[in-house]
Each structure stands twice: as C-alpha cells, then as structure tokens.
Amino acid sequence: MNLSQLYYFRKLSELQHYTKAAKELYITQPALSDAIRSLEKELGVPLFQKEGRNVKLTRYGREFSVYVHDALRELDKGIEVMHEYVGKLSGTLSIGGLYTITGDYLPALFRAYHDKFGDAVKMKVSHGFSLPLIEGLKEDKYDVVFAAKKAGEPQLCFDPVVSHQLVVGVRKGSPLSLHKVVSLEDLKGYSVYTYRAGTPIGDEVDKVLSAYGIPAYQEYDDEITMGGMLSTARMDECALLTYTIGLKPFTEYIDVIAIDESEVPLDFHHVYMVYKKEEFKNRALESFIEFAASFVPPDNIMLRCGSEDK
Secondary structure (H helix, E strand, O other), rough: OHHHHHHHHHHHHHHHOOOHHHHHHOOOOHHHHHHHHHHHHHOOOOOOOEEEEEEEEHHHHHHHHHHHHHHHHHHHHHHHHHHHOOOOOOOEEEEEEEHHHHHOOOHHHHHHHHHHHHOOOOEEEEOOOHHHHHHHHHHHOOOEEEEOOOOOOEEEEEEEEEOOOEEEOOOEEOOOHHHEEEOHHHHOEEEEEOOOOOOHHHHHHHHHHHHOOOEEEEEEEHHHHHHHHHHOOOOEEEEEEEOOOHHHHHHOEEEEEOOOOOOOOOOOOOEEEEEOOOOOOOOOOHHHHHHHHOOOOOOOOOOOOOOOOO
C-alpha cells in the first residue's frame, strides 16, 4: 500500500466514476483500475461495486473511506504548515459576501490580510443575499461567506464581524428631515416601507415594528431598491433600513436619520463570517478565518448616521 493508492481511492470515492476520477488524477483509467484492484487485494475486501456506469462504495469501502479521508486530511494539513514556514502560504479562497460590505468592510479586510500574509492567497469574491450565500456554503460553492445569521444551522459557525445601523430614510424635504434623531413613535402616521418578511434582516426589523405597533409594507430586499423608492417618495412616506453603501447613489435625493439609541442600538444588524465547523480547512482558509475573526475595521470604514460618508 502506498500514498498514491490512497489518494486514488479518495478521489474515486468522491466522484464514483473511474473515467472522471482518472481525468482529475491525470492518470489513465487502466492505471486507476489496477491501483484499486491492488489495494483491494492487499486489504482482502472489495471497496467498490459497479452501479451502471458508475461505482459506489461497499460497506467495507465506506468504513475504510473514513480513515483514509481523516489520514490524508491531516497529511495535507501538515504539508501546508511546512509550506507556510517557508513563506509558501498560497491558494485561492472562494468568498461570498453581502453586497453591503463589498465596498467597505471586505476591501479593508483583504488589504489588511494581504499586508500580513502577502498577495499569494487570491480572493475570488461573489455577491448575494444571506440565505442563498449560506446555502452556497453548505453546497461547497464557497469556503466562507459573510452573511446574516440563520437559525437552525448547527453545522456552521457564525462569528460576528461587523454591524449596520438601522435608520429612517426619507425624501429630502420631508418633515422628518428636520430631525437629527427620531423616535419610532414619530413614524406613526407615515407609510413605512422596509425589508421583506422571512429574510434575516426582515425578521429583525419586524420585531421592532411589532414592539412599537407600527404597520409597514414589508416588500423590499435591499437598500438599493428602497433608496430608489425613497428618491421619488411622497412626503408622508419613509423607510426603515440599514445604513450601508447601497444608499450612496441616492444621497442627493434622500435624507438618513438616526433612531433614538434607547429604542434601537447602533449595532442593530450584525453581519457574520460563516464557515463549516468540521470541514478540513487548508492553511490559507484557516489563516484567513483566524485573521478575520480578530480584525477591527478602521473607524471611518463603516457608515454611521451623522458621520461623513467616505
């Protein structure tokens, strides 16, 4: 038995197809078949059985697979640790993020990470909404995502990394524009628009609305669409939304007003770094998660109502 056989076994157990596995291993299919037959002969048990054009693990193969994956995972990790010691931390990380942090928080995080570890680790970034991002993480489309917290995901870690302020948005000239800070009671009598129910941020705002008995039209997914709505809104219309870069295109047409902190805290909506608890993490991903968990963005990065937009 040799390492090559174990790597071949792992790949075939993942793909369950000789031709595809051989292609990814850069060997011929006969060479792969010979290696698996030799391994089965040495172990004295069948590891695979045919299933149409594919193969599947036997009960012996399933049990053996657990040990092989654990052993090779630790070996791969050890190799990467050795590479890191000589400055060879590298690779590509697939990162999913809310668009609300891709123009401020994430660039600051990436710059700080590369300042410490160099530019060899590349970031492949995709944008999306929280629930699809989390599903993508579970389906291995991403190594890590930055999203709102979703309940009922015990296999995932949610580390809070940054927060957004809940504010009131109005069209310029609204009576509410005269105030630097408003109470939620001040919104009574206005048509209030906010996030769609059933989304993490929508459910968080819904709790606030319910606590103060404020009816609202819960039909928006993001700040950009609400900003567009506000830019042509009536004077008796407003929105409850988070203060993010999504509102920047509309600053000429809308005003953003803080809510009394005794009613809604400044760190109302948290964005979390989300990753799998038990999955193998290569050294690039491990170092990134450790760094991001302790990273504190500069004061001027995240928008706060009343601060100068950066």
